[in-house]
Amino acid sequence: MPVNPSTMDAIVIDNVSKAYGSTKAVQTVSLSVKPGELFGLIGPDGAGKTTLFKILVTLLRPDEGRATVVGRDVVKDFRALRSLVGYMPGRFSLYPDLTVEENLSFFATVFGTSIQANYDLIREIYVQLEPFKDRRAGALSGGMKQKLALCCALIHKPEVLFLDEPTTGVDAVSRKEFWEMLQRLKERQLTMLVSTPYMDEANRCDRIALMQTGQILAIDTPSGVEHLFRKPLYAVKAAETFRLIQDLRKAPFTQTCYAFGEYLHLTTEEGTTPADIDRYLRERRHEHVTIKPIQAGIEDSFMALMQHG
Ligand SMILES: Nc1ncnc2c1ncn2[C@@H]1O[C@H](COP(=O)(O)OP(=O)(O)OP(=O)(O)O)[C@@H](O)[C@H]1O
Numbered sequence: 001m002p003v004n005p006s007t008m009d010a011i012v013i014d015n016v017s018k019a020y021g022s023t024k025a026v027q028t029v030s031l032s033v034k035p036g037e038l039f040g041l042i043g044p045d046g047a048g049k050t051t052l053f054k055i056l057v058t059l060l061r062p063d064e065g066r067a068t069v070v071g072r073d074v075v076k077d078f079r080a081l082r083s084l085v086g087y088m089p090g091r092f093s094l095y096p097d098l099t100v101e102e103n104l105s106f107f108a109t110v111f112g113t114s115i116q117a118n119y120d121l122i123r124e125i126y127v128q129l130e131p132f133k134d135r136r137a138g139a140l141s142g143g144m145k146q147k148l149a150l151c152c153a154l155i156h157k158p159e160v161l162f163l164d165e166p167t168t169g170v171d172a173v174s175r176k177e178f179w180e181m182l183q184r185l186k187e188r189q190l191t192m193l194v195s196t197p198y199m200d201e202a203n204r205c206d207r208i209a210l211m212q213t214g215q216i217l218a219i220d221t222p223s224g225v226e227h228l229f230r231k232p233l234y235a236v237k238a239a240e241t242f243r244l245i246q247d248l249r250k251a252p253f254t255q256t257c258y259a260f261g262e263y264l265h266l267t268t269e270e271g272t273t274p275a276d277i278d279r280y281l282r283e284r285r286h287e288h289v290t291i292k293p294i295q296a297g298i299e300d301s302f303m304a305l306m307q308h309g
Pocket residue numbers: 020023024025043044045046047048049050051052165
């Protein structure tokens with residue numbers, strides 16, 4: 001008998017919707033995540049990421065649609081599911097008055113296990129926390145809190161790990177270290193769904209879904225999402241950035257013009273050449289003009305999809 005591939009997926013979301021009054025937080029979302037996949041949910045604040053996570057970890061019931069995690073229905077099988085998933089919520093769920101070790105023991109006890117029983121899975125992360133094991137969690141740095149929260153979410157050896165904006169508000173070095181930790185967990189075949197508002201983190205995932213106002217705009221590999229952007233794209237810089245953006249937005253050849261770091265990203269009508277752009281800017285007395293064709297990144301694709309969404 002042929003096997004339905006969707007029954008083998010670690011997470012299946014099928015037309016799930018959830019509203020809070022008139023706010024449609026999640027609108028007919030469908031996606032699936034394969035076992036062992038590191039899947040990213042990328043979107044700005046209010047996109048509906050947290051609501052979707054809460055549905056998947058059985059803390060909220062969907063209004064419509066159905067979802068399964070490791071084959072268990074998130075509504076009907078919620079009890080069984082709770083011990084199979086690990087959840088690191090956006091605002092860390094640590095007890096600030098308990099020490100590092102007490103927090104970890106608490107989460108282990110809730111799941112009927114002990115730190116020793118599953119130490120192997122958290123060893124690499126926990127060794128960095130061990131020198132501070134008697135410190136109150138509330139007195140830890142952001143990066144250390146994040147590591148402890150990850151240990152707490154892993155201590156019962158879940159089959160799927162849900163990480164809701166784990167790197168928000170954490171310094172750049174800790175963010176990088178955190179993604180390296182996720183990479184090592186992936187080598188152990190753990191399935192992970194991670195949300196982030198940072199586009200640069202999308203490249204760390206096997207596949208990503210771009211989400212906005214409760215809807216999925218695209219699902220693909222990071223490079224697949226970049227290739228969704230098909231128009232020629234230019235990075236433009238000049239001495240006066242503010243006047244540059246004003247002038248470029250008025251230009252007859254401009255389709256879109258956004259600030260991306262120190263450059264503006266510009267898409268133009270077909271047939272426009274860099275020489276046309278240069279001439280237009282020189283006529284308006286712009287100085288130190290640089291115009292270079294560039295490859296679109298995930299952020300460019302996201303902007304283009306949002307415009308047409
Ligand atoms: N308990 C609630 N009651 C009413 N509206 C809510 C509630 N929780 C979320 N919302 C609204 O639902 C929408 C989706 O919110 P959600 O928190 O799921 O998004 P998000 O992508 O996780 O963003 P954030 O990073 O800001 O949490 C937003 O418009 C939000 O204001």
